[in-house]
Amino acid sequence: MNGIAFDRVSFAYTGRPVLDDVSFDLPEGEFCLLVGPTGAGKSTLLKTVNGLVPHFTGGTISGRITVAGREVHGSTPADLADLVGYVGQEPLAGFVTDEVERELAYTAEQLGVDPAAMRKRVTEIVDLLGLADVRDRDLAALSSGQRQRVAIGAALVAGPAALVLDEPTSALDPTAADEVLSALHRLVHDLGVTVFLAEHRLERVAQYADSALLLNSGKVTAGPVGEVLAVSPVAPPVVDLGRLAGWPGPPVTIREARRHAAGLRETLAGLVPASVVETPTGPPLLEARGVTVDYPGGVRAVNGTDLVAGRGERIALMGRNGSGKSSLLWALQGTGRRSGGTVAIAGTDPATRKPAERRTLAGLVPAEPADLLYAETVAAECEGADRDGRAPNGTCAKILADLVEGVAAQAHPRDLSEGQRLALALAVTLTAAPPLLLLDEPTRGLDYPGKAALANRLGRLAEAGHCVVVSTHDVEFGADFASRVVILSDGEVVADGPARQILSASPMFSPQVEKVLPGWLTVAEVAAALGNGTGDDKDD
Template sequence: MIRFERVSVTYDGAHRPALRDVDLSIDEGELCLVVGHTGAGKSTLLAAINGLVPHFTGGTLAGSVRVAGRDTAHHPPRELADLVGVVGQDPVAGFVTDTVEEELAYGMEQLALDPAVMRTRVEETLDLLGLADLRHRGLHELSGGQQQRVAIGAALTAHPRVLVLDEPTSALDPTGADDVLATITRLVHDLGVTVVLAEHRLERVVPYADRLIHIASDGTVRHGGPSALIAGSTVAPPVVELGRLAGWTPLPLSVRDARRHAPTLRDRLPSTPPQPHRRSRASARPALTAAGVIVRHGPVVAVRGVDLTLVRGEITALMGRNGSGKSSLLWALQGSGQRAGGSIEVPDPDGGGADPGRVGASQARRLVGLVPQTATDLLYLDTVDAELAQADRDGAEPGTARGLLDSIAAGIDGDSHPRDLSAGQQLALVLAIQLAVTPGVLLLDEPTRGLDYQAKAALTRTLDTLAGQGRAVVVATHDVEFATATADRVVVLADGEIVADGPVPAVLTASPTFAPQVAKILAPLPYLTVGQVAAALADPAVSA
């Protein structure tokens, strides 16, 4: 179905090819998972399948890519639209209509399908992806996860023979991600659709994959069966890391497989982990107090009377299903978002306090910093250096933002255009810009989209440093493994209300939906991370 023959892709001005000498055949009805570190070239490989590379991205394509016999060098994306459906990393960038129902129908209209067929497929897709209640909603009124489901649905309604997905579950809650992956698997098994997807949250996707395609840092590609290829990969989910630590053969790819090995490991481990899942830096000093916060978007009540106190040095994970009100709450806390009721106070050293929603934008930034879901929304200048200089002019000493950037992600060229950076580098740049004015509270909305496990570990270290400096940090995330490694506390929203608030071990293990892989594998033992297991096994008493 898809054939890469000695394919290399080199972008203008790049020091090395993004892809180098790729030879690859993908059969009909195969689900291939593309893995690699952030910036390795996964999106380039996906974009080559429907001709976006090189017709829209520029650069030089050497070799040939054929899809069902069509050479993408001679067939631009519009001539492959009946064959290849694509969902990119940023769903909003691909929307062309105003409402959910219109977006689902748009692709079929361009293919001139019969109206009766279009109506049937729209209804099927609304039910398949749980979008029926949103059919008349405006696309820009939806949460990030809801937008992602609409983008996937818009690709599915055309019934493509090939489906290309770039991080399809990155903005979905665990239940929503499972539903989408189950849908994709049915398309592969029942209809013979060929699916090629890139995803950083391997713990979600690896069990479904027929084959792994690993892109190395030099642009070369290896491919093979998931269990064989992941054994030596530097990109691996917690279940594989645990299997390596315990010496399990073959390495398990799912929680179910790992639990078959678990009894022997549980017998070796003490009943209580010798160390906590992380070292908390929380103090008793409040950094922000919110009381009765209400947020409305037209007739929709997104946040319903939320009371929340953040303390200095504490990292809080804000979780909940898509559309539960997480982003609305963060924007209200920062002061830029709508607030129909309630109060927010950030105390100052003199014993007073200020409401970030009642002061100017510049002062609000000094009180509460916010990194939105799409970090590039805050990047509007032509170079990294220009962005850093503007951040300094907003209230910091010259060089402050550059120093922060180098401490988070060293080596980013100041002459680079911000939108040419990888997702991880863009996030680092926005963090540096926001931190330059030293807010005491930092809010991040889905910051792990586009980040591999190593980049997430680096982000965890950065947030831990900020907490050590006395900042209160809130991270809205669907990434259970990241929340486990990073947070001290978890707040769960449902329908705009707080339904759970407590320490990570208590909240994340209370529900199978939010439990990390290690907790599922080793239950009822209270272990959350591979690091806790490693520390226990390293204890001489356990080894004996």
């Protein structure tokens, strides 16, 4: 067996079982997609392949794992570095150097690869992953998507037999994600590398995978991609559309769905999707004019951008990696760099105010919500937010309870699920009651039900009078959440208008349903039009 084999593997943290008698075989050169709800243990399963679990996490493991015939038990991640390449969810946390080319060469150096062979290998990886234009740059100066590609490249330099990746496209725009997945596909077919990959954005990956594993409640279901997704509690929109329409399979790719869609198109002919939200009228809450953001080294991230928005708007800020989305959000909030232009929120420039007052104008939830969380318990976080926001005691805890149920007051924020941690960071931000709410890539780590619940929560905030601006690469979330879409390119606004109009006109940012049924953005819209009554049923 030259691939990855699990034989009756069980694993538990102290008092908390994660894997329960798991057995499966991945042949050499297999591209396998690992799916499952948020918190099912997908990251834990992946980390057992190279020994990160239990060597660095603790816990108790039993059973047998082999990779290319070599036993994993008793080996450390360093022992397996030439055999298993691993890319985690946080690339920056795994880097050991400060420059792109040095990072790519580091693993090869540690394995004693000949310098000439190492240079050749690094150059091949740079070309494979499209890193030529950043190979001499500092890692800290890269966008999150560029860092993700560097991390994948660093794992590939050693020439491993198996490549294990945990949400490798979560920080990538759709085009960059396709480039990375295409590169992985070539590794599988040309070099026989076994790729084992977990991803929440299944619409991106399903077409590339040879097989799938569903992990749920500690158990694994293995099989062809279509069969696994048909029984999975989490599935991409095209699969849900197939289930709704009763298509056989159901289809897992756009091409397959189109072959079944003629009858549904005829049924929907003459029907009009319900409008997401009408653009509110009234005086603008946010007025940003000519905003420019420059960084050292002559890098201009935002180039004279205008953005005017009113209360009640739901705006998805989209664009390729490095287009300036995060820089614009921080400039709008007032904490980030702003080299030129003006920003006014309710007539006040947030950059001229102290941090405490700034938070009452604009709240920003960063791409890593944990960056806002410092206390040892959820209760302490909420109490601190009440003090900082000068809000009555219990305000933050009440907001959190409204956003999500079941968060224990004495739990450590780092022990929460991705969705719970995001809800806590959002509650902390909302405690100061800012009229402008800014979120940077909030759907990372969330499954489809979690994203639907987030869209619903943000929609309620907009209805309550907040202006919500979300930077996102997730086109499916944008279709579900936004009433308006603004697309950036090279720091400039290149498209701005109603979500349906902008998303339908862009092949890069079109959701799956629109590609199958032009003019329709979500499965919920189709269900509502067919009279199934599910158009607005989004559970928290």
